[in-house]
Amino acid sequence: MADLKGYKGKSLEFLNKNNIEIGDLIKIIADLSYTGILMPRYETSQDSHIVLKLKSGYNIGIELEKIEKIEKISSAEKSLEEESVRKTNSDLPKILLLSTGGTIASTVDYRTGAVTPALTAADLNDTVPEISEIANVDAEVLFSEYSENLQPKHWIETAKKINGLVDSDYKGIIIAHGTDTMHYTSAFLSFALSGFPIPIILVGSQRSSDRPSSDAAVNLLAAIRFAVNVDTNGVFIVMHHNDTDDAIACHFGTRVRKNHTSKRSAFETIGDNPAFVINEDKIMRNAAKEFFTTEQFEPKLQIDTKVALVKYHPGYDPKQIDDLIESGYKAIIFEGTGLGHIGNTMYNAVKKANEKGLFLGMTSQCIDGRTRMTVYESGRDLMELGITPLEDIIPEVALVKAMWALGNSESIEDMKKLMLQNTASEFTE
Amino acid sequence: MADLKGYKGKSLEFLNKNNIEIGDLIKIIADLSYTGILMPRYETSQDSHIVLKLKSGYNIGIELEKIEKIEKISSAEKSLEEESVRKTNSDLPKILLLSTGGTIASTVDYRTGAVTPALTAADLNDTVPEISEIANVDAEVLFSEYSENLQPKHWIETAKKINGLVDSDYKGIIIAHGTDTMHYTSAFLSFALSGFPIPIILVGSQRSSDRPSSDAAVNLLAAIRFAVNVDTNGVFIVMHHNDTDDAIACHFGTRVRKNHTSKRSAFETIGDNPAFVINEDKIMRNAAKEFFTTEQFEPKLQIDTKVALVKYHPGYDPKQIDDLIESGYKAIIFEGTGLGHIGNTMYNAVKKANEKGLFLGMTSQCIDGRTRMTVYESGRDLMELGITPLEDIIPEVALVKAMWALGNSESIEDMKKLMLQNTASEFTE
Numbered sequence: 001m002a003d004l005k006g007y008k009g010k011s012l013e014f015l016n017k018n019n020i021e022i023g024d025l026i027k028i029i030a031d032l033s034y035t036g037i038l039m040p041r042y043e044t045s046q047d048s049h050i051v052l053k054l055k056s057g058y059n060i061g062i063e064l065e066k067i068e069k070i071e072k073i074s075s076a077e078k079s080l081e082e083e084s085v086r087k088t089n090s091d092l093p094k095i096l097l098l099s100t101g102g103t104i105a106s107t108v109d110y111r112t113g114a115v116t117p118a119l120t121a122a123d124l125n126d127t128v129p130e131i132s133e134i135a136n137v138d139a140e141v142l143f144s145e146y147s148e149n150l151q152p153k154h155w156i157e158t159a160k161k162i163n164g165l166v167d168s169d170y171k172g173i174i175i176a177h178g179t180d181t182m183h184y185t186s187a188f189l190s191f192a193l194s195g196f197p198i199p200i201i202l203v204g205s206q207r208s209s210d211r212p213s214s215d216a217a218v219n220l221l222a223a224i225r226f227a228v229n230v231d232t233n234g235v236f237i238v239m240h241h242n243d244t245d246d247a248i249a250c251h252f253g254t255r256v257r258k259n260h261t262s263k264r265s266a267f268e269t270i271g272d273n274p275a276f277v278i279n280e281d282k283i284m285r286n287a288a289k290e291f292f293t294t295e296q297f298e299p300k301l302q303i304d305t306k307v308a309l310v311k312y313h314p315g316y317d318p319k320q321i322d323d324l325i326e327s328g329y330k331a332i333i334f335e336g337t338g339l340g341h342i343g344n345t346m347y348n349a350v351k352k353a354n355e356k357g358l359f360l361g362m363t364s365q366c367i368d369g370r371t372r373m374t375v376y377e378s379g380r381d382l383m384e385l386g387i388t389p390l391e392d393i394i395p396e397v398a399l400v401k402a403m404w405a406l407g408n409s410e411s412i413e414d415m416k417k418l419m420l421q422n423t424a425s426e427f428t429e
Numbered sequence: 430m431a432d433l434k435g436y437k438g439k440s441l442e443f444l445n446k447n448n449i450e451i452g453d454l455i456k457i458i459a460d461l462s463y464t465g466i467l468m469p470r471y472e473t474s475q476d477s478h479i480v481l482k483l484k485s486g487y488n489i490g491i492e493l494e495k496i497e498k499i500e501k502i503s504s505a506e507k508s509l510e511e512e513s514v515r516k517t518n519s520d521l522p523k524i525l526l527l528s529t530g531g532t533i534a535s536t537v538d539y540r541t542g543a544v545t546p547a548l549t550a551a552d553l554n555d556t557v558p559e560i561s562e563i564a565n566v567d568a569e570v571l572f573s574e575y576s577e578n579l580q581p582k583h584w585i586e587t588a589k590k591i592n593g594l595v596d597s598d599y600k601g602i603i604i605a606h607g608t609d610t611m612h613y614t615s616a617f618l619s620f621a622l623s624g625f626p627i628p629i630i631l632v633g634s635q636r637s638s639d640r641p642s643s644d645a646a647v648n649l650l651a652a653i654r655f656a657v658n659v660d661t662n663g664v665f666i667v668m669h670h671n672d673t674d675d676a677i678a679c680h681f682g683t684r685v686r687k688n689h690t691s692k693r694s695a696f697e698t699i700g701d702n703p704a705f706v707i708n709e710d711k712i713m714r715n716a717a718k719e720f721f722t723t724e725q726f727e728p729k730l731q732i733d734t735k736v737a738l739v740k741y742h743p744g745y746d747p748k749q750i751d752d753l754i755e756s757g758y759k760a761i762i763f764e765g766t767g768l769g770h771i772g773n774t775m776y777n778a779v780k781k782a783n784e785k786g787l788f789l790g791m792t793s794q795c796i797d798g799r800t801r802m803t804v805y806e807s808g809r810d811l812m813e814l815g816i817t818p819l820e821d822i823i824p825e826v827a828l829v830k831a832m833w834a835l836g837n838s839e840s841i842e843d844m845k846k847l848m849l850q851n852t853a854s855e856f857t858e
Contacts, residue, residue: 148770148807152744180766184743261768261798305744311764313828314613315581315734323752335740337609339690341577367796369690378577399742 009047010064018070028052029069030062093171093228095135098161100154100185101145102178104205104216128217135171135224147178147185147204152303152403155188162193162200163299172199172227176220179204179258179266182237186253187400188303190235190424195297199227200235202253206264215240215264222248222278229283230276235424240264241277250276250283254397254426257367270394271368271428302407304330309399311335311365312342318349325352331359331402331415334387335395340364340371341378347385354386359412361402361419362387363395388416391427401426438476439493447499457481458498459491522600522657524564527590529583529614530574531607533634533645557646564600564653576607576614576633581732581832584617591622591629592728601628601656605649608633608687608695611666615682616829617732619664619853624726628656629664631682635693644669644693651677651707658712659705664853669693670706679705683826683855686796699823700797700857731836733759738828740764740794741771747778754781760788760831760844763816764824769793769800770807776814783815788841790831790848791816792824817845820856830855 003021004012020026020038028034036052049061131137142161143154162173177185186202193200203223205216223238235253242265251269260266269275277284308324310316310332324332332353336342340362342350353360362371362382370392373379383389390398401419409415432450433441449455449467457463465481478490560566571590572583591602606614615631622629632652634645652667664682671694680698689695698704706713737753739745739761753761761782765771769791771779782789791811793800799821802808812818819827834847 146770146805146807148741148766149773150743151772151774155743180770181743258767258795259797261793261795261800263798266795266798305746307744308749309740309742311738311740312577313738313825314579314584314610315736315832317734317756319756320737320752323749323756327746327748327752337577338687341575341609343580344578345580364690366687366690366695368688369692369695371690376575378575396742403744 007047007050011047011050014064014067015050018072020070020072021075024075025073026052027071027073028062028067030066034062035073089132089136092134092136094169095137095172095174095224095227096165096168096170097137097139097174097176098158099139099141099176100143100147100150100158100178102147102176102180102182102204103208104176104178104203104220128221130221131224135228137224138170142175145178147181150178150181150185152188152305155185155192156301156303158185159189159192159299159301162189162196163301166197166297170198172201172224174220174223174227175200175202177202177204179206179239183253183256183258183267184396184400186235186237186256187397187426188404190253190426191401191404192301193235193297193299194424195233196235196299197233197297199230199232200253201227201238201250202236203238206240206262206266219248222250225281226250226276226278226283230285234275236275237267238278239267241274246279248278249274250278252425254424255394255428257394257396271392300404300408303403304406305403307331307333307399307402307406309333309335309395311395312337312346314343316343316346318346321346321349321353325356325358329358330406330412331361333361333363333390333395333398333402335365336362336371337365339369339375339379340373340382340387340389341376342382344378344381347381350382350385350387357412359402359406359415359419360387361390361398363390363393363398365395367394388419390419393426397426436476436479440476440479443493443496443499444479447501449499449501450504453504454502455481456500456502457491457496459495463491464502518561518565521563521565523598524566524601524603524653524656525594525597525599526566526568526603526605527587528568528570528605529572529576529579529587529607531576531605531609531611531633532637533605533607533632533649557650559650560653564657566653567599571604574607576610579607579610579614581617581734584614584621585730585732587614588618588621588728588730591618591625592730595626595726599627601630601653603649603652603656604629604631606631606633608635608668612682612685612687612696613825613829615664615666615685616826616855617833619682619855620830620833621730622664622726622728623853624662625664625728626662626726628659628661629682630656630679631664631666633666633668635669635691635695648677651679654710655679655705655707655712659714663704665704666696667707668696670703675708677707678703679707681854683853684823684857686823686825700821729833729837732832733835734832736760736762736828736831736835738762738764738824740824741766741775743772745772745775747775750775750778750782754785754787758787759835759841760790762790762792762819762824762827762831764794765791765800765811766794768798768804768808769802769811769816769818770805771811773807773810776810779811779814779816786841788831788835788844788848789816790819790827792819792822792827794824796823817848819848822855826855 039051201223203219207214237251237256241247241249251274259268273286371389373389405415405418468480630652632648636643666680666685670676670678680703688697702715800818802818834844838844
């Protein structure tokens, strides 16, 4: 059976009849003449079009009934361009690129219909020719997952891989990553590998490489420029800074959040400017920011995921907290309202959780600003019931930190100490 | 026993000895001479200071050991200024001010130490003398709660109170409200009272009236100006627009979020400019915005709170979904990642919830932007498992809407229809 993912009804019949598969280079005579690669379709699409990717990079839909003639020029395998020979220059710094999947690594999807990452070093040099002028990039595929499917076990595997490279001659490590949970991964690596001697840079793209507005190449190039030119350690996320192609932001891995579903500048540093702004060859540092001062590298690679993130809201049933206690959770990170509050209907459940020995930390669903639990009676009551305010840490980062702190502590007291210690710039001054 | 809330140790002893209570007007001779009202203290404070509110509005702490002499000028009751006679002008439009509590209504706290709202009409005219020039304000106390303690039952009570005023001669209804959950309340009123003939305006303050930077008066005045001068219906939140005192924003009640814990301009319209900007006497309308077009007022005042808000994250245990099903929840609003995704570890639990007849709606934890579940395989899988993408509704608003839609529907199918219908500008075009 031919590979015709997503095609159905008339269009499926038409393609089968003409013996054409996804990935084939084809020529179509319709109102005009088109040459391009047959693309897969979404299951939910109509059945009266086929989709072609033109050499320019644009995808077009062509109505079946307008097609006068269709002709296969070469089949899927052959239409993949020959791998270019990788240029190396031993004078250039070495960079390691680890791919975990995501939009940035899904270039080939649309040619073959398969979800395999395309990020070999050769692909890279093809996509972004400038790279071979500034660095020797080794590339390695870790996973091929959209980031919504990445789990703590993937964080651990990534951290272990990087930890093994502590004595390598790489100038920096770049991780190609889906954008959905990139800030969760960057937070984990920030804690687990705090003090790692070279920068670890996560990079993604909001639009895939086959779209004219793709940010894959610019973001990747900026990440490599940053790794090559800036002497720092720490974990960063490198993505578009604004809606132009001019500036790329480099965010601290613990202070960044995906704040827009689709914009290229979706990632924002919370409560500050980004750590660096990369503007072609000019890299500007956020002067107000202290840099990572951890001198010693002591990896802490354990994790315990028995942590719940509870977003409080009017009507929240405290029985949900009882269920968490019952299920053996060891810590709860609250996303409270305002300065760090939850309703007084929750007090009994909180008291019980505290008595059972759970760590209870408070963050704010406002996202921006700082918890301050001494201003109002509610906050003071909650502190007396055992809730610890967690400064201005971002709720998602607090969750990841709690999983990490729990995994690397002997007791809840030890964990609490870790939670209050500024390990990787997760609290601002 | 004297009322000395928050004082302990040495300072408690000192005040008891001198027969002074909170709220007393006192004179102190120390390094300088001070006259002011004794304020309550936080339980967690040190015991070596007492706190005085000066006539200027500033609070100062005075060290016990520096006090040479302390003298009571008048006791708590008498130090409350005499109520001024309320001016009325029958030519001015009538406004109703309902107070629910919160910082805006806690002026008296610091004078008496008790948490009772100060918002009588007379207090108002005292605080904001300009009000009596533009409107006749009737004031009524509904509750005296900080908004983190408000629950759906309070929303219902507020909605019923307003619903009873459908034929009144008020030009607008203003609700003084704590800021923590103001946007949840505004969302409920937007749905429950969609089409109500006059504007309903929630107003709060981020800093209490006794602080020099308080936004209580400006926000309240702007809300009254808006009610008096603009012919519209709908539910709005009126708060500082930016960090100056110049501009006050008027946000749609369903498109607004508290995005900062402490800034006066904490409230922001998501994905657009505010509906109006109030700049003293000039009120500018957001021209791009369609106004509420509901012609008929058909209140829908029921609610069913069996709705959970689930923020997905790596490491989320799908057993939590099983617990929700077990506990009889009828709907789940997911805060997914990116365009509206949750990990494939969740698929079985989602499938089960769908089979049990729960409504499953998707929003994005990015907050800004729009869910689009047809772009990636994950989204398409989730739609096939029964999850409904909810456009660009804000997660908190989706939760409130689901409680409301559930309460006012005969079946889950009816509820789903309501969820997808743009009732109160909760979806942007």
